[in-house]
Amino acid sequence: MLSILIVNWNTRELLRACLQSLRASLAALEHEIIVVDNDSGDDSAPMVAREFPEVILLAETCNHGFAAGNNRAFQSARGEWIWLLNPDTEVLEDAPRRLIQFLEENPCAGAVASALIDARSGAVQRSCRTFPTPAALWSQALGLARAFPRSKRFGFYKMGWWHYRDARQVQQPMASSFLLRREAVEDAGGLFDEEFPIFFNDVDLCWRLKRAGWGIWFLPDARVKHWGGAATGQIKAAMIAESHCSLRRFYRKWFRATLSPLVYFATVTMFEFAGRARHLLALRREKKSER
Numbered sequence: 001m002l003s004i005l006i007v008n009w010n011t012r013e014l015l016r017a018c019l020q021s022l023r024a025s026l027a028a029l030e031h032e033i034i035v036v037d038n039d040s041g042d043d044s045a046p047m048v049a050r051e052f053p054e055v056i057l058l059a060e061t062c063n064h065g066f067a068a069g070n071n072r073a074f075q076s077a078r079g080e081w082i083w084l085l086n087p088d089t090e091v092l093e094d095a096p097r098r099l100i101q102f103l104e105e106n107p108c109a110g111a112v113a114s115a116l117i118d119a120r121s122g123a124v125q126r127s128c129r130t131f132p133t134p135a136a137l138w139s140q141a142l143g144l145a146r147a148f149p150r151s152k153r154f155g156f157y158k159m160g161w162w163h164y165r166d167a168r169q170v171q172q173p174m175a176s177s178f179l180l181r182r183e184a185v186e187d188a189g190g191l192f193d194e195e196f197p198i199f200f201n202d203v204d205l206c207w208r209l210k211r212a213g214w215g216i217w218f219l220p221d222a223r224v225k226h227w228g229g230a231a232t233g234q235i236k237a238a239m240i241a242e243s244h245c246s247l248r249r250f251y252r253k254w255f256r257a258t259l260s261p262l263v264y265f266a267t268v269t270m271f272e273f274a275g276r277a278r279h280l281l282a283l284r285r286e287k288k289s290e291r
Contacts (some may be wrong), residue, residue, distance in 0.1 A: 003079030007069035021090040036069040065197030088227040110184025110214025113173035114222035175202035200246035237282035244275030
């Protein structure tokens with residue numbers, strides 16, 4: 001069985017389109033759809049209950065975050081296959097079948113991400129990155145990745161050299177459309193670490209999957225339309241701050257014990273400074289837009 005987990009916050013119309021697209025693409029598959037609504041104020045939960053009675057709706061009375069919402073859905077899920085799907089997506093063609101078939105044919109693969117098609121431009125979104133190692137972050141901070149975006153030596157973090165036209169193993173794809181093998185999730189210690197409520201929970205999951213010996217793949221033939229930032233864009237400055245806090249937590253969890261103190265503290269200081277600068281710029285833009 002395929003279990004589709006969707007966590008929603010104030011994206012009613014996009015969620016409606018997502019669920020409609022699932023009806024069209026899941027007809028021949030045994031499946032369940034679990035929607036966790038994180039106390040939306042736009043009547044998302046009543047819409048789901050009224051228009052999609054086949055969906056398992058878990059309506060929260062407060063917003064516990066993306067990670068906790070997915071964990072609650074995972075606790076209710078019965079499927080062998082766990083598909084994390086954002087509410088600002090629309091499933092194209094037979095993407096679910098292609099994703100499941102890939103994992104069935106590749107027993108060492110613990111997860112596979114679909115291609116994300118930009119809903120505005122129709123282009124394939126650059127949705128995969130390497131892990132945020134010190135080398136990756138310093139290459140970004142020093143401008144080397146921007147100067148040489150297609151270089152495997154300097155532009156490797158955002159994989160600017162890759163054209164996204166072939167199936168390949170990757171380190172951390174976006175979890176906007178991410179199919180997981182239940183066995184792999186259990187080997188990795190569970191779905192999301194709730195110390196990462198919104199950001200870096202997917203990076204942490206991918207890190208744990210790799211440590212447990214599972215492969216993570218990108219499959220271009222499975223296509224999902226993606227708007228991007230529908231929920232987090234509503235409070236952009238706060239989300240920038242949260243993103244950098246989560247990066248700090250990720251470094252504390254996985255790198256503090258393995259890096260030299262000099263490299264660790266220099267890298268953390270660098271991205272803390274960059275994060276605060278980005279946060280201040282976003283706050284200024286928000287204040288200007290309110291005038």
